[in-house]
Amino acid sequence: MKSRTKARSVALQVLYEIDLTGHPIGTVFQTRLDTEPLDKSTADFSWQIIAGVVPLMAKLDAFIAQHAPEWPMDQVAIIDRNILRIAVWEFAVSETTPVKVAINEAIELAKLFGSDSTPRFVNGVLGxxxxxxxxxxxxxxLTTL
Structure with missing residues (x-):
């Protein structure tokens, strides 16, 4: 697995736990690193995603919900919701990842962690x-430049 893909995978796992349990992000991230050590740049990228997504979760969800009206966000699987949050954050907020790359990476995460229908759902919403x-x-x- 490529390092940035690995970073997204770890970020997804951390966001999933935070979303499910409400545990503190720093504790969850450190526990994940203790279980699955990452090199510094991979860990840094993973942390950027986590620290970027967490404070915007409700706003990201509200915006995503507008584009998935048949699926209220509280009914979207937790893993799917977090895959969408990561991708939208990457291409629209941090702007460090091209849209097509963010979508492709989200689909790969969906294949790894989601249900059989998750890749299609994620692709449709992100599209x-x-x-x-x-x-x-x-x-x-957020301001645009």
Whole structure:
């Protein structure tokens, strides 16, 4: 597994636990690193995702829900919800990952961790969000340059 893919995988696992249990992010991340050691750059990227997504969870969910109206966010599987959050954060908030790469990585995570229908669901939702970075930033209350 490539290092950035591994970082996303660890971030997803941490976000899943936080979403499910409400445990403190630092504790969950450190426990994950103790279980699955990462090199510094991979751990740093994983932390960037986690620290970027957590404070925006509710806002990300509200925006994602607008583009998946047949699936209320409280009914979307926790793993699916976090895959979507990571991808949207990567291409619209951090803007460090090209949209197509973020979508492809999200689909790979969906194949690894989701149900049989997760990759198609993730692809559909992210496909509808692909060209809306400025709109997403505005909806999240972030400024665009």
């Amino acid at each position: 509808s969000l692909a060209n809306r970075q400025a709109e997403i930033k505005k909806a999240l209350g």
